Amino acid sequence: xxxxxxxxxxxxxxxxxxxxxxxxxxxxxxxxxxxxxxxxxxxxxxxxxxxxxxxxxxxxxxxxxxxxxxxxxxxxxxxxxxxxxxxxxxxxxxxxxxxxxxxxxxxxxxxxxxxxxxxxxxxxxxxxxxxxxxxxxxxxxxxxxxxxxxxxxxxxxxxxxxxxxxxxxxxxxxxxxxxxxxxxxxxxxxxxxxxxxxxxxxxxxxxxxxxxxxxxxxxxxxxxxxxxxxxxxxxxxxxxxxxxxxxxxxxxxxxxxxxxxxxxxxxxxxxxxxxxxxxxxxxxxxxxxxxxxxxxxxxxxxxxxxxxxxxxxxxxxxxxx
Amino acid sequence: xxxxxxxxxxxxxxxxxxxxxxxxxxxxxxxxxxxxxxxxxxxxxxxxxxxxxxxxxxxxxxxxxxxxxxxxxxxxxxxxxxxxxxxxxxxxxxxxxxxxxxxxxxxxxxxxxxxxxxxxxxxxxxxxxxxxxxxxxxxxxxxxxxxxxxxxxxxxxxxxxxxxxxxxxxxxxxxxxxxxxxxxxxxxxxxxxxxxxxxxxxxxxxxxxxxxxxxxxxxxxxxxxxxxxxxxxxxxxxxxxxxxxxxxxxxxxxxxxxxxxxxxxxxxxxxxxxxxxxxxxxxxxxxxxxxxxxxxxxxxxxxxxxxxxxxxxxxxxxxxx
Numbered sequence: 223x224x225x226x227x228x229x230x231x232x233x234x235x236x237x238x239x240x241x242x243x244x245x246x247x248x249x250x251x252x253x254x255x256x257x258x259x260x261x262x263x264x265x266x267x268x269x270x271x272x273x274x275x276x277x278x279x280x281x282x283x284x285x286x287x288x289x290x291x292x293x294x295x296x297x298x299x300x301x302x303x304x305x306x307x308x309x310x311x312x313x314x315x316x317x318x319x320x321x322x323x324x325x326x327x328x329x330x331x332x333x334x335x336x337x338x339x340x341x342x343x344x345x346x347x348x349x350x351x352x353x354x355x356x357x358x359x360x361x362x363x364x365x366x367x368x369x370x371x372x373x374x375x376x377x378x379x380x381x382x383x384x385x386x387x388x389x390x391x392x393x394x395x396x397x398x399x400x401x402x403x404x405x406x407x408x409x410x411x412x413x414x415x416x417x418x419x420x421x422x423x424x425x426x427x428x429x430x431x432x433x434x435x436x437x438x439x440x441x442x443x444x445x446x447x448x449x450x451x452x453x454x455x456x457x458x459x460x461x462x463x464x465x466x467x468x469x470x471x472x473x474x475x476x477x478x479x480x481x482x483x484x485x486x487x488x489x490x491x492x493x494x495x496x497x498x499x500x501x502x503x504x505x506x507x508x509x510x511x512x513x514x515x516x517x518x519x520x521x522x523x524x525x526x527x528x529x530x531x532x533x534x535x536x537x538x539x540x541x542x543x
Numbered sequence: 544x545x546x547x548x549x550x551x552x553x554x555x556x557x558x559x560x561x562x563x564x565x566x567x568x569x570x571x572x573x574x575x576x577x578x579x580x581x582x583x584x585x586x587x588x589x590x591x592x593x594x595x596x597x598x599x600x601x602x603x604x605x606x607x608x609x610x611x612x613x614x615x616x617x618x619x620x621x622x623x624x625x626x627x628x629x630x631x632x633x634x635x636x637x638x639x640x641x642x643x644x645x646x647x648x649x650x651x652x653x654x655x656x657x658x659x660x661x662x663x664x665x666x667x668x669x670x671x672x673x674x675x676x677x678x679x680x681x682x683x684x685x686x687x688x689x690x691x692x693x694x695x696x697x698x699x700x701x702x703x704x705x706x707x708x709x710x711x712x713x714x715x716x717x718x719x720x721x722x723x724x725x726x727x728x729x730x731x732x733x734x735x736x737x738x739x740x741x742x743x744x745x746x747x748x749x750x751x752x753x754x755x756x757x758x759x760x761x762x763x764x765x766x767x768x769x770x771x772x773x774x775x776x777x778x779x780x781x782x783x784x785x786x787x788x789x790x791x792x793x794x795x796x797x798x799x800x801x802x803x804x805x806x807x808x809x810x811x812x813x814x815x816x817x818x819x820x821x822x823x824x825x826x827x828x829x830x831x832x833x834x835x836x837x838x839x840x841x842x843x844x845x846x847x848x849x850x851x852x853x854x855x856x857x858x859x860x861x862x863x864x
Contacts, residue, residue, distance in 0.1 A: 309782060317782035317806060319758065371807075437640065452800065461630060461638035467804050474797040479773065482812035483788050485638060486692075489810040491803035 224543065225274045225334035226524035232265060234524050238274070241330060243338045248291055250281035250298070250339060254353040255332040255521075257531040257539045258361060259386065259447055260470060261325070265528065268472055269327060275528075276333030276541070277325040280356035286341055297359040299343040299497050300324045316494050333524055335543045345497050348505050355504045357540060358391075358511040359497055362504065364468070365391035367495030368443060369399070372464050376400030378440040381430065381458050385412040385423075387514055387538050388468055389445035393421055394509040396443065404439075406430045406454070409535045415513055427454045437461065437485075443468055449475035452489075461485040466492050514538045545864065546595045546655035547845035553586060555845050559595070562651060564659045569612055571602035571619070571660060575674040576653045576842075578852040578860045579682060580707065580768055581791060582646070586849065589793055590648060596849075597654030597862070598646040601677035607662055618680040620664040620818050621645045637815050654845055656864045666818055669826050676825045678861060679712075679832040680818055683825065685789070686712035688816030689764060690720070693785050697721030699761040702751065702779050706733040706744075708835055708859050709789055710766035714742055715830040717764065725760075727751045727775070730856045736834055748775045758782065758806075764789055770796035773810075782806040787813050835859045 225238035243249045256278030264271045277300040283291045302322045303315025310318050324339065325331020347356045365388065374380060378401040382393040385407025393416060397403040404422040406429075407413050413423040424430035440463050442455040447469040455465040456478055467489060482489065503509060516537040519527035524541055531539035546559035564570040577599030585592045598621040604612045623643045624636025631639050645660065646652020668677045686709065695701060699722040703714040706728025714737060718724040725743040727750075728734050734744040745751035761784050763776040768790040776786040777799055788810060803810065824830055837858040840848035845862055852860035 314783060319782075449800070461640075462635060467800060470804050471800045473799075473801070475800045476795040477798045477800070478794075479770070479788060479792045479796045479798070479812075480794070482810065483791050484812070484814055486812045486814055488812070489803065491800075491805070491807045491809070493805055493807055 223335040241338045247338045248283045249285035252281045252543045254357045255279045255541045256357045274330035274334045276331035278360045279332035295347040296344040298339040359500045363495035363497045363500035365395045380441045381439045382443045384445035392443045464488040544656040562659045568659045569604045569607035573602045573864045575678045576600045576862045577678045595651035595655045597652035599681045600653035616668040617665040619660040680821045684816035684818045684821035686716045701762045702760045703764045705766035785809040
């Protein structure tokens with residue numbers, strides 16, 4: 223099959239072996255896949271991943287042992303736990319120490335014609351959710367995770383630092399609580415998108431600090447993907463406030479822990495989220511995902527697609543096998 | 544009056560002006576004061592404090608406008624808010640942006656014959672709590688703050704990193720929940736103290752990691768006062784676990800934020816705590832504080848007392864005016 227494979231470099235391989243599903247797996251034909259900033263981090267060496275890249279997808283089940291799944295349009299949880307360790311037993315298989323994750327950790331991903339996933343990872347996509355929306359299930363779930371981790375409501379002032387793909391999803395999700403959400407970013411085009419959703423915007427941290435004093439925001443979501451994001455968050459956050467760390471940042475970061483201690487700030491790491499909720503939200507149109515689509519490439523042009531996705535300021539790039 | 548004053552250097556001054564209480568203040572004769580690691584940080588330049596050092600004390604009210612306080616033995620909340628800002632209005636005057644704090648921030652401290660504090664900051668010391676216990680009210684309150692910030696109970700495995708004054712208080716406080724508490728430290732003498740209280744101990748991180756796999760502790764309290772403490776905490780903590788940061792660390796620290804995000808770890812800054820609860824606990828003998836007393840100096844030997852407190856491995860040094 224055709225697959226975008228990271229080995230020494232990133233290559234499109236036309237004769238990559240089609241995966242063979244195990245007894246509890248489904249073979250899924252990928253309908254549409256998305257490129258995530260984590261994919262770009264992986265290209266730079268993050269997690270030393272080798273194999274088929276990609277973890278955002280919508281597909282159709284083409285083979286499995288349970289007939290009712292055949293032909294179903296599905297999305298799927300990207301994490302596969304061992305089902306045996308204490309974390310899996312507690313139901314948090316996303317944190318299983320020997321987990322695999324498609325396109326990230328020990329398992330081929332979605333930037334290919336086919337992938338396999340355990341049937342228990344799959345969710346059916348409602349007919350009225352188009353592929354272009356369903357492909358956002360995984361990143362929207364990651365954004366929704368924040369709501370399960372912090373208390374936020376109409377009385378709160380929230381700053382989302384970073385106007386990238388993830389930041390714009392997180393900002394929309396947080397705004398559904400009625401909180402006053404300000405997106406702090408660098409790109410007028412993306413900030414205009416946020417403004418169009420009724421969110422406040424600030425081009426750069428200094429602009430945000432002109433809108434309100436330092437140390438007055440109740441909640442900050444760090445979505446920049448670079449270590450400066452947390453430093454900016456520490457300027458914004460009020461004493462006893464919470465900073466949610468959404469973006470994975472490679473290597474060590476410099477942090478003013480004294481500020482964290484003296485002002486009793488909480489830093490909350492946040493990763494994958496609830497897929498079922500994300501699908502429901504997509505079906506209900508509670509967030510705008512299609513405006514985030516920047517470009518669409520056939521899989522045959524996958525290398526170009528990744529190059530495009532890696533350019534500064536680019537939003538979601540989709541890839542169609 | 545006699546006072547230990549930090550200006551260019553630390554000096555004992557015999558003719559330092561006795562403070563004049565305002566209309567809502569009490570003039571307090573210090574009975575006994577304690578030296579805290581924060582005092583040692585301040586000597587190294589932390590917060591650029593100038594004035595009388597010290598914030599741990601028990602004293603006797605000798606002058607104020609409300610007669611019933613005169614002659615009372617008291618301890619006091621070290622933070623004084625403005626009573627006007629939004630944080631003071633919310634009752635969190637300890638985070639008031641224009642707060643003062645005795646011996647730390649814009650206000651003379653307790654390593655002197657007298658100090659002043661607003662009457663509203665004072666708590667009467669029960670007769671059956673001796674000065675040697677009451678002087679621990681402030682640090683014990685700081686340790687107790689953790690219980691208000693995280694959920695911890697008998698089913699949890701807890702690591703306290705750091706066997707100093709604060710670590711040994713935090714460990715005792717956390718152990719009252721029934722959690723299995725391990726103190727990880729460097730000093731056999733201090734670890735023996737913890738073992739005597741029925742706590743688990745480990746000399747060094749490697750020893751702790753031989754007792755249990757990395758990434759399996761539910762809660763870590765970082766009490767080392769140095770940036771390596773958090774790195775050690777990140778080795779110990781399980782996915783979805785919480786690291787409480789108790790010790791103030793000057794300057795920027797290197798932190799593996801990727802681990803925080805991927806394993807959805809919470810970092811919780813923690814500072815001052817509930818004084819009333821601390822006094823009740825001291826009265827009830829719920830924690831052993833007197834074993835933490837290492838030495839006692841007259842105020843006239845205050846400079847020596849601070850030198851002693853600054854030596855490696857030294858626990859609580861008390862100073863008596």
